[in-house]
Amino acid sequence: MLTLKRVAKKFYQTRGDVPVVQNLSLSLKKGEVYGFLGPNGAGKTTTVKMVAGLLFADEGKITIGKYAAGSVEAQAVIGFMPENPQFYRHLKAVEVLHFVGELFGLDAPTITQRSEELLRQVGLEKSANEPVRTFSKGMHQRLGFAVALMNNPAILVLDEPLDGLDPIGRLDFKKLILKAKREGRTVFFSSHILSDVEELCDRVGIIIAGRLVAEDAPKKLVRGQAKTLEEYFVKLAKQHA
Amino acid sequence: MRDTVFAIARNTFKETIRDRILYSLLAFAVLAIAGSWLAGSVSLGQETRVIQNFGLTAMLVFLLVITIFIGTQLVYREVERKTIYMVLTKPVSRDAFYLGKFLGLALTLTVVTAVMGAAFLGLVALKTNTVSAIQVVAIGLMLFEAWLLTAVGMLFSSFTAPLSSAIYTFCLALIGHASTVLLAISEKSAPIVGSIIQFVYYVFPNLEKFNLRNEVVFGAPVDWVFVGWGAAYAVVYTGALLLFGIAIIRRHEF
Numbered sequence: 321m322l323t324l325k326r327v328a329k330k331f332y333q334t335r336g337d338v339p340v341v342q343n344l345s346l347s348l349k350k351g352e353v354y355g356f357l358g359p360n361g362a363g364k365t366t367t368v369k370m371v372a373g374l375l376f377a378d379e380g381k382i383t384i385g386k387y388a389a390g391s392v393e394a395q396a397v398i399g400f401m402p403e404n405p406q407f408y409r410h411l412k413a414v415e416v417l418h419f420v421g422e423l424f425g426l427d428a429p430t431i432t433q434r435s436e437e438l439l440r441q442v443g444l445e446k447s448a449n450e451p452v453r454t455f456s457k458g459m460h461q462r463l464g465f466a467v468a469l470m471n472n473p474a475i476l477v478l479d480e481p482l483d484g485l486d487p488i489g490r491l492d493f494k495k496l497i498l499k500a501k502r503e504g505r506t507v508f509f510s511s512h513i514l515s516d517v518e519e520l521c522d523r524v525g526i527i528i529a530g531r532l533v534a535e536d537a538p539k540k541l542v543r544g545q546a547k548t549l550e551e552y553f554v555k556l557a558k559q560h561a
Numbered sequence: 562m563r564d565t566v567f568a569i570a571r572n573t574f575k576e577t578i579r580d581r582i583l584y585s586l587l588a589f590a591v592l593a594i595a596g597s598w599l600a601g602s603v604s605l606g607q608e609t610r611v612i613q614n615f616g617l618t619a620m621l622v623f624l625l626v627i628t629i630f631i632g633t634q635l636v637y638r639e640v641e642r643k644t645i646y647m648v649l650t651k652p653v654s655r656d657a658f659y660l661g662k663f664l665g666l667a668l669t670l671t672v673v674t675a676v677m678g679a680a681f682l683g684l685v686a687l688k689t690n691t692v693s694a695i696q697v698v699a700i701g702l703m704l705f706e707a708w709l710l711t712a713v714g715m716l717f718s719s720f721t722a723p724l725s726s727a728i729y730t731f732c733l734a735l736i737g738h739a740s741t742v743l744l745a746i747s748e749k750s751a752p753i754v755g756s757i758i759q760f761v762y763y764v765f766p767n768l769e770k771f772n773l774r775n776e777v778v779f780g781a782p783v784d785w786v787f788v789g790w791g792a793a794y795a796v797v798y799t800g801a802l803l804l805f806g807i808a809i810i811r812r813h814e815f
Contacts, residue, residue, distance in 0.1 A: 372650045374815045392652045400650040406643040408572065410579040416647075422568035423651040467647065 321475055321506045322348040322371065327380035329366055329530075340366045342530040344380070348475075348508055353501050355521035355538075356510040359557055363530040364510040365403060368479040371508065372400045384475060396424070399473030403480040405464030409453040413444055413463055416452060417470060424471040438466040441499075443492065458489040465496055476500055478509035482516050494520060514550040526553060528560040565653045566661045573665020577631055578672065586630070587673060590623035594680045601688070609689055610778045613696070616681045617774050620674075621703055625734055627673055628707045632714030633726035635662050636810070645815055655810045663715060663803060667708050674704045695783050699773035702788065705795035706771040710734055712802035713766070719809045736761065737768030770794050 329341040341363040348354050358364045369375040370382055373390030382389035384398055407416050414435055421431030439445045442462040447455070452463065461481065468476055481497070482490050490513075497520055500507055511517050517524055518538045525535040533556060534541055538549050546552035577583060597615035601608035636659075639645040648658055678700040682692050713733055717726035736743070740762055747758035770791040776784070 369815070372646075374646060374649060376814060392654055395650060396652040398650070400646075402643065402646045402650075404643075405647070407647065408576055408644055409642075410576050411572075419568065419572050420647065420651065423565055423648065423653050425564060425652070471651075 321350045321352075321385065322477075322508055323381075323383045324367070324371075325381045325383075327367070327370065327377045327382060329363075329370060329375065329378050340530050341370070341377075341527075344527070344530070344532055346525055346532060346535065348506050350474075350506055351501065351504050352522045353497065353507040353520055354509070355517035355524040356508065356527065357512065357514065357517060357524055357553060358510075358527040359512065362527045364527060365479055367527070368477060368508075368510050371477050372398070372402075396471065397474045399468035399471060399476045401461075401464040401468040401476070401478045401481055403483060404457075405460055405467070407452040407460070407463065407467075409451070412449050412451050413439065413455075414448040416463060417466060420467050420470045426471070434470060434472075435466075438469055441469075442466045442496065457484055458486065461485060461489065461493070465493070469500075473505065475506040475508065478507065480511055481509055482511055482513050490516065514548075514553055518549040524549070526556060528557060531560075533560055562654060562657050565657045566664065569648065569653070569658060569661025570664035570668065573635070573662050574668045577666060577669040580631070583627065583631070583669070583673070586623060586627050587676060590619065590627075590673075590677050591680045593619035593623065594677060594684060598684060598688075609685070612688055613685060614774060614778050616684060617699060617703075617777060620677045620681055620700070621706075621774075623677065624670070624674060624703060624707050625710065625731075628670060628710045629714055629727050629730050629734075631669070632666060632711040633718045633730055634723045635666060635718060636715055637718045637721075637723050637726070640815060649815065655813075656807050659715070659719075659807050659810050660803065663712060666711050666715075670707045670711065671704060674700060674707065693777075693780070695773060695777050695781060698783050698788055699777045702771040702773055702791050705792060706768055709766055709768075709795050709799045709802070712799045712806070716802050716806040716809070719806050719813065733765060734768065737766045738772070740765070740767040741769050766798055767794070 324344055324346050327341055327344040328339065330337040330339050344367065356364055356367065366375060370377050371384070371389050373395060376390065384394040387394035387397075411419065417435035417438065418431050421434060426434070436445070439448050442465050444459060444462050444466065447459060452460070455463065465481065468478065482493055485493060494516060497507055497509070521538060523535065523537050524541065525532050527533070542549055542552045546555060594616045597612045597619060600615045601612035604611040649655065681700070682696060685696060686692050710730060710733075714726055714730045717729045721729070743758050743762050747755040747762065750758060
């Protein structure tokens with residue numbers, strides 16, 4: 321469903337190139353929830369942005385289905401939610417979804433029906449006609465998730481979706497991710513909230529300093545090495561420091 | 562692609578038209594145009610000419626201010642506020658995004674010009690009981706100039722900060738309006754200096770091709786050949802700037 325083959329990305333700075341992602345290969349199966357973990361600055365967001373077509377890989381290949389990441393065809397099958405999603409401040413929540421529906425080429429009745437359905441699903445139906453500039457961070461995240469689902473995507477790419485949410489918001493979001501899994505969607509999400517990842521993911525990949533250093537089902541990774549995924553992650557981070 | 566271009570254009574139009582600063586600038590513009598009545602009343606026997614000259618100049622100045630103010634922020638603000646993530650991660654090519662932004666702003670400028678033009682023509686009609694074709698055509702050419710400068714502003718804003726873009730666009734507008742003077746200077750300068758000035762003359766936009774203020778003031782008939790060339794020049798120059806901007810944004814990483 322989503323494949324990264326020997327992907328590398330450098331950022332160019334005056335003092336020289338800084339490798340951010342190096343020789344990264346991973347593959348997601350259909351319907352799988354994959355957690356992409358790593359400490360700050362490990363290359364998670366850079367990878368997610370390459371999958372979403374916002375950054376270009378210097379080396380390697382990223383494919384979504386049979387299409388190259390960033391192509392119009394690939395964008396049509398993914399639903400993307402960036403870290404701290406931002407929206408046009410002049411629009412109301414329902415207008416945001418209408419605009420996104422238009423970008424996906426959906427017809428007006430489908431857009432209206434889907435917008436209502438998604439706003440209800442993420443718990444924003446009462447705020448549908450409020451300008452997004454009045455929204456709290458949690459409401460932004462919820463609207464971001466609705467935007468990501470607008471095209472009924474086969475694959476969801478979420479960058480730190482649980483970051484900055486209160487416990488109730490996190491619980492709601494976990495339910496939404498599990499619902500997406502039940503609906504057969506593939507979910508690729510980055511996070512550093514390990515307890516949630518352990519709970520949600522079929523498999524996790526741990527990236528440290530741009531390299532994938534471990535990948536498996538959370539229970540298999542931890543078995544015999546640590547009590548929790550968090551403990552295992554800290555141990556691994558120290559080893560690669 | 563056409564539908565996504567129009568969707569982005571509509572959204573950009575909504576975004577700019579709901580901007581309170583635009584309304585403040587537009588209110589000042591209408592006040593300045595109305596002020597031409599005052600300027601006309603203190604001139605001796607030249608009221609209509611002064612009203613037309615003052616009114617059209619006020620329109621041009623405010624149109625330039627609005628164009629530079631909005632045009633140079635448009636793409637930059639999308640990147641800075643990260644709203645561009647919402648668009649470019651959808652099945653939208655970067656070409657469609659850039660064209661949509663341009664068309665949306667061009668539509669806003671059309672509405673702004675229509676409002677200012679109505680104020681100006683209303684004032685002239687009040688004074689002379691008539692509106693001539695040359696006055697309407699002069700306003701139309703001013704709009705072409707605004708569209709061209711929008712493309713300039715967007716091009717700069719795709720790779721530099723809004724303040725720098727605004728300064729560059731303003732300088733280009735000044736050079737563009739001094740182009741006939743530049744050509745005259747080049748003819749009287751030393752060969753090397755003359756060549757440099759001629760290079761500037763031919764490469765930078767010649768905004769005097771959109772200037773019909775003198776014709777309006779002296780009530781000249783419409784020279785349709787001049788107007789046609791001006792419109793064609795605007796289309797070709799704006800098209801080239803848009804292509805250049807698209808080439809930049811295609812390689813841009815966000």
